[in-house]
Amino acid sequence: MSSLSCGIVGLPNVGKSTIFSALTNAAAESGNFPFTTIEPNVAVVNVEDSRLKQLHTLLESKSIVFTNLKFVDIAGLVKGASKGEGLGNKFLANIREVDAIAHVLRCFDDDVTHVFDSVDPIRDMDVINLELALSDLQILEKRLIKLEKGKKSGDKDAIREHELVGKIINILNSGKKISIEEEFGIDDLKMIKQLNLITLKPTTYILNYGNKQIDSEKINSLKEQISKNQDSYVEINGLLESEVKDFDEAEKKDFLQEFDIIDTGLKLLIDEVYSLLNLITFYTAGPQECRAWSIKKDSKAPEAAGKIHTDFQKGFIRAEIIEFKNYMEFKSEEEVKKNGLMRSEGKDYIVKDGDIIHFRYNV
Ligand SMILES: Nc1nc2c(ncn2[C@@H]2O[C@H](COP(=O)(O)OP(=O)(O)OP(=O)(O)O)[C@@H](O)[C@H]2O)c(=O)[nH]1
Ligand SMILES: [Mg+2]
Numbered sequence: 001m002s003s004l005s006c007g008i009v010g011l012p013n014v015g016k017s018t019i020f021s022a023l024t025n026a027a028a029e030s031g032n033f034p035f036t037t038i039e040p041n042v043a044v045v046n047v048e049d050s051r052l053k054q055l056h057t058l059l060e061s062k063s064i065v066f067t068n069l070k071f072v073d074i075a076g077l078v079k080g081a082s083k084g085e086g087l088g089n090k091f092l093a094n095i096r097e098v099d100a101i102a103h104v105l106r107c108f109d110d111d112v113t114h115v116f117d118s119v120d121p122i123r124d125m126d127v128i129n130l131e132l133a134l135s136d137l138q139i140l141e142k143r144l145i146k147l148e149k150g151k152k153s154g155d156k157d158a159i160r161e162h163e164l165v166g167k168i169i170n171i172l173n174s175g176k177k178i179s180i181e182e183e184f185g186i187d188d189l190k191m192i193k194q195l196n197l198i199t200l201k202p203t204t205y206i207l208n209y210g211n212k213q214i215d216s217e218k219i220n221s222l223k224e225q226i227s228k229n230q231d232s233y234v235e236i237n238g239l240l241e242s243e244v245k246d247f248d249e250a251e252k253k254d255f256l257q258e259f260d261i262i263d264t265g266l267k268l269l270i271d272e273v274y275s276l277l278n279l280i281t282f283y284t285a286g287p288q289e290c291r292a293w294s295i296k297k298d299s300k301a302p303e304a305a306g307k308i309h310t311d312f313q314k315g316f317i318r319a320e321i322i323e324f325k326n327y328m329e330f331k332s333e334e335e336v337k338k339n340g341l342m343r344s345e346g347k348d349y350i351v352k353d354g355d356i357i358h359f360r361y362n363v
Contacts, residue, residue, distance in 0.1 A: 047274075135198060204231065235268075311361065318359075325354075
């Protein structure tokens with residue numbers, strides 16, 4: 001099963017690799033000069049899950065398997081990236097491949113080189129977003145030219161897509177964000193999905209604080225701007241968290257608590273990415289293995305079965321469901337059953353967050 005991925009993007013030298021290594025514990029070169037990163041750093045991390053741990057303890061299963069998320073630390077983008085500045089096209093291609101984007105904004109005010117010689121996260125955000133939009137526009141314009149021929153010959157699909165691409169170009173040219181749910185139907189989205197538009201990817205911002213932050217007024221206007229754009233953000237002290245990345249969990253917790261940090265950057269970001277990607281978690285549990293699976297909200301039982309194996313989906317008969325809280329209360333499948341709390345659901349059942357599922361299938 002391939003992992004979902006989150007790309008870490010932003011201007012050069014804003015702390016992307018520092019955050020990446022804090023999040024993933026993986027080594028990534030960071031340095032006080034722009035373009036330290038050229039080839040993307042990639043690491044897969046387990047998604048911490050307390051329900052899964054409780055199930056594992058209760059069942060004393062042999063193994064525990066978390067879901068995971070892949071982080072990709074991408075090289076810094078600069079003004080003109082969409083025109084190829086600073087290897088821009090290569091870096092933009094790396095961004096096109098991820099499922100979600102975490103856009104790092106420098107909010108620390110230490111003596112670290114800034115490519116524009118001053119720290120101003122709103123300006124930085126706008127610079128990067130403009131490059132991303134310009135890069136998409138290039139792809140859309142190219143696509144439009146390709147579609148002309150089909151449109152002239154009366155090809156229905158080409159006509160529809162031509163109209164659609166034209167509409168997106170207009171939105172981007174007006175400096176607005178494309179709002180997937182409001183403007184496009186499912187068929188539209190299928191049609192444009194292959195273009196891998198960056199501006200259609202779910203995006204959140206990382207406000208990267210250091211020991212010395214920029215003044216709170218600037219930070220507040222940044223937050224206001226982000227909210228006005230209907231986007232979300234998480235606040236991380238990249239440098240501090242990277243310094244404790246090798247501590248064991250308890251030590252790390254104690255240390256960060258002294259700085260009033262309750263949740264690690266990793267937890268904050270994973271929660272945000274799950275919500276952006278509309279993901280929920282279901283479980284399979286037995287003596288051999290307890291395992292978490294992520295799936296899009298509103299998915300039906302056969303799709304969930306298909307996450308595990310295509311045969312489970314093809315030969316789907318029914319799903320036997322126990323809610324997490326009932327499993328914890330009655331402590332075993334047998335007891336849950338005796339109390340009438342194991343449900344049998346068919347192919348139209350919509351999987352809920354926290355469901356523990358046995359799939360019945362036939363191959
Ligand atoms: N003071 C301070 N320095 C930081 C912080 N985050 C990163 N740095 C420093 O800023 C410099 C750049 O950090 P990197 O993580 O390499 O930045 P990057 O965005 O990956 O840079 P490129 O790969 O060049 O695009 C390094 O010297 C870091 O130690 C922070 O929160 N506070
Ligand atoms: Mg880097």
